[in-house]
Amino acid sequence: MTPPGGTRMALGDYVEIGRMDELGRLDTPVHRLDARSKAIATVAFIVVVMSYHRYEISALLPLSLYPLVLITIGGLPPGYLFKKVIIAAPFALLVGVFNPLLDRQTQASIWGYSISGGWLSFGSIMIRFVLTVTAALALVGCTGIHRLCAGLERLGLPRVLAVQLLLLYRYIFVIAEDGLRMLRSVHMRSTGTRSPGLRTYASLIGHLLLRSLGRAHRIYQAMIARGFDGEIRVLRPGRWGWSEVVFTTGWLAFFAVARAWNLAEALGRLLTRT
Amino acid sequence: MSHHIVAVRDLCFAYPDGTQALKGISFEIRHGGAVALIGANGAGKSTLLLHLNGYLTPSSGEVRIGETPLTRQTAALARRAVGMVFQDPDDQLFMPTVFDDVAFGPLNLGLAREEVERRVGRALDRVGMPHLRNRPPYKLSAGEKRAVAIATVLSMEPDILVMDEPSTHLDPRGRRRVIELLKSFEHTKIIATHDLELVVEVCPRVIVLDGGRAVAEGATSEILDDEPLMLAHGLERPHILRHQHPHI
Numbered sequence: 229m230t231p232p233g234g235t236r237m238a239l240g241d242y243v244e245i246g247r248m249d250e251l252g253r254l255d256t257p258v259h260r261l262d263a264r265s266k267a268i269a270t271v272a273f274i275v276v277v278m279s280y281h282r283y284e285i286s287a288l289l290p291l292s293l294y295p296l297v298l299i300t301i302g303g304l305p306p307g308y309l310f311k312k313v314i315i316a317a318p319f320a321l322l323v324g325v326f327n328p329l330l331d332r333q334t335q336a337s338i339w340g341y342s343i344s345g346g347w348l349s350f351g352s353i354m355i356r357f358v359l360t361v362t363a364a365l366a367l368v369g370c371t372g373i374h375r376l377c378a379g380l381e382r383l384g385l386p387r388v389l390a391v392q393l394l395l396l397y398r399y400i401f402v403i404a405e406d407g408l409r410m411l412r413s414v415h416m417r418s419t420g421t422r423s424p425g426l427r428t429y430a431s432l433i434g435h436l437l438l439r440s441l442g443r444a445h446r447i448y449q450a451m452i453a454r455g456f457d458g459e460i461r462v463l464r465p466g467r468w469g470w471s472e473v474v475f476t477t478g479w480l481a482f483f484a485v486a487r488a489w490n491l492a493e494a495l496g497r498l499l500t501r502t
Numbered sequence: 503m504s505h506h507i508v509a510v511r512d513l514c515f516a517y518p519d520g521t522q523a524l525k526g527i528s529f530e531i532r533h534g535g536a537v538a539l540i541g542a543n544g545a546g547k548s549t550l551l552l553h554l555n556g557y558l559t560p561s562s563g564e565v566r567i568g569e570t571p572l573t574r575q576t577a578a579l580a581r582r583a584v585g586m587v588f589q590d591p592d593d594q595l596f597m598p599t600v601f602d603d604v605a606f607g608p609l610n611l612g613l614a615r616e617e618v619e620r621r622v623g624r625a626l627d628r629v630g631m632p633h634l635r636n637r638p639p640y641k642l643s644a645g646e647k648r649a650v651a652i653a654t655v656l657s658m659e660p661d662i663l664v665m666d667e668p669s670t671h672l673d674p675r676g677r678r679r680v681i682e683l684l685k686s687f688e689h690t691k692i693i694a695t696h697d698l699e700l701v702v703e704v705c706p707r708v709i710v711l712d713g714g715r716a717v718a719e720g721a722t723s724e725i726l727d728d729e730p731l732m733l734a735h736g737l738e739r740p741h742i743l744r745h746q747h748p749h750i
Binding site: 249253372373394395398399401402443446447449450451452453454455456457460461463 | 578598599615618619640655
């Protein structure tokens with residue numbers, strides 16, 4: 229019996245998360261940078277992108293340089309990242325989808341077509357969404373989640389949160405597999421005439437929770453057995469050299485310039501003048 | 503002070519729900535000995551193991567590691583001496599990379615960085631997995647996971663190794679590797695398992711548990727060969743002892 233599409237899809241996703249980890253272990257100039265420099269630049273990038281006026285579109289475009297550089301130098305597969313962005317896209321769509329209906333005032337016109345504020349702000353939301361999510365994915369892809377967590381921790385993220393993030397990431401795979409196995413057994417035993425009811429799924433989720441609790445308990449035992457006292461200690465060579473300084477200050481400067489002047493417009497003016 | 507001796511006296515334990523899991527178990531394991539704990543499911547093997555590093559505290563009776571009675575105060579000390587390998591390696595490998603996992607124990611011991619690196623290298627060499635150093639644990643095969651789980655404990659340089667089902671979920675080659683590894687350890691070993699052929703190869707002594715009691719204790723070749731005894735306690739006489747022709 230072939231498992232129904234849902235199962236296969238979920239399994240595919242699961243394997244894909246593992247791929248992010250593999251990307252994180254590549255060895256490129258951006259991968260070699262200290263996680264902190266990339267985290268600072270990316271957070272600054274997100275803040276700058278979010279700070280624009282809601283109708284802004286053209287000024288946002290030059291900022292795409294940052295994720296593009298990370299992806300290109302980091303050797304990340306653009307198609308794979310794009311698929312990940314698409315997965316999250318419904319959230320952004322939901323946020324912006326009513327803008328064209330609510331805000332019908334004309335804000336701009338291109339080649340005689342008038343564009344309402346709603347469409348502008350919708351476009352702006354989508355561009356910001358693509359930029360920020362791509363940058364965040366590129367950050368994880370060219371750093372690796374564990375180096376990223378260690379970097380964030382050294383930047384002042386509370387250790388408990390960093391450790392939680394790491395454990396969450398580690399056990400997503402295990403628990404997803406647990407869930408998939410249970411789902412498979414449900415499918416194996418359903419005749420196909422009727423889809424398993426809500427009750428079945430409720431019970432399945434309940435069992436998954438109980439299993440996860442049991443698992444958490446055993447992991448804690450294993451940690452205790454190796455002298456865990458509430459603090460996770462990790463050996464990380466931290467180096468903040470010239471390349472980190474150049475990377476961070478360079479990008480911060482670029483973001484500041486891009487925020488202060490509309491580079492796309494400036495470029496356009498420059499081109500039309502000559 | 504030698505930590506290699508484990509002594510358990512009149513150990514009783516009841517879970518909070520009232521289940522009496524251990525009903526007065528006593529035994530003593532000397533330096534370098536290897537003892538198997540065998541018994542049917544629910545006989546109390548895992549509960550007993552969790553007492554040996556102070557994770558569970560007995561309702562009555564005591565556990566001694568070396569000369570020190572195991573209490574809440576001495577538990578931290580006991581955990582240095584007793585390395586525990588759990589049944590499911592996924593429970594034991596929780597760090598992002600194999601290196602971090604093997605380094606977890608030594609770092610908790612407060613060792614210096616170079617010493618931690620040295621111990622991690624040695625433990626991974628010891629289990630034959632130095633090439634896995636930078637891999638994430640969830641990517642490993644079951645056999646590799648098991649070997650790395652053992653390395654996470656070896657890096658703490660314990661005197662006593664306590665293992666729960668070290669050979670489950672392994673293919674024959676992986677199982678063989680674990681058996682050879684266990685045989686090569688000079689530590690005092692306590693192994694809870696259903697794998698009776700492993701017991702014959704690794705442990706000269708065996709304790710049979712049933713219903714929270716130690717019902718038999720003695721030389722492996724004698725106890726495991728006693729068919730009525732084995733059957734009475736949900737076990738069986740392993741094939742390897744059935745005939746005298748060489749099996750290996």
